[in-house]
Amino acid sequence: MAATLLDDPRVSKLGFGAAPLGGAYGDLDDATATRAVLRALDAGLTLVDTSPYYGVTRSEARLGRALVGRRDEVFLVSKCGRYDVASFDFSAARVASSVQESLARLRTDRLDLLLAHDVEFDDLSRIEDETVPALLRERERGTARFVGVSGYPIPVLQYFVEHAPIDAVLTYCHHDLLSDDAAPLVAAAAHRGIAVINASTLHMGILTSGGPPAWHPAPEAVKAAGRAAAELCRARGLDVAQVALQHALALPGIACTLVGCKTAAEVDAAVAASRAPRDEALFTDLAALLAPVHNVCWPSGHWRPN
16 A cells, blocks of 8 residues: 555644745744744654745745754645745646755755645646646656645635545645634545645634734634634633644644744744643633634635635
8 A cells, every 4th residue: 555644754743834934924034933943843843834935935945944954854845836925827837847946945855745835726627637737747756755735715625635636635724713614625535545734723813812914814803703712812811822723733634733933932832732731611612702703714716705
């Protein structure tokens, strides 16, 4: 039987999301980024996820520098297809060139997982007929051990789980305190032996004490609910980000739960949250508080919520 992504011991249950290294959640310098990465590895967060889109290659470059001498400890995930806020190219030629560019920035000769990034921003038939075969060629060449797709709309990801010969999907903002509509995707993936990576379990900053960045696409009602959740947690002596991460880590069927960190202190906080006892009464109260915006989505790419 062929090895799967789930057989690799470096696929840690809690993974390091390197999007913040690109500066999307606040500025940081190279030394701070390196300290965060090394703290994550030392703490056992050995699945590391990045993309050329994050900081327009800055995340990959910083990660590559930080991993010098420690690359073999890491299950390294990067992406192709999305390069800036409005810059997409899922063509076969661009997949091939993008992989080579990412390898150079990451200072490695292979990715452990290559994902087509935010596939809802192109015609899905093109993704299926051109992009996925291009990913599979990278797998055949050995430049990527496993391949898959990422995106926001659950129906789009579920289509590829059911119709494409992929190894993994990455979903974000759909399997956390504010949303549980990824459950059918998780079930379908499990049936086919496809790994699910759960990202943005803080709902891209909404479930944090500081609130989301200005660019966040969620409706204002969802952002307001996040502020109320933060206040409720604060009143109980807890940080909403740690509570949200606890919730996500308890969800079944997930190969790895990503937590985005830009400092060593944030890594420490995430690890502490993963080990802390759960306040079940607080989770009950949060569910009631967030019920009015439960599973509220926003448009992404060519997809619109019902």
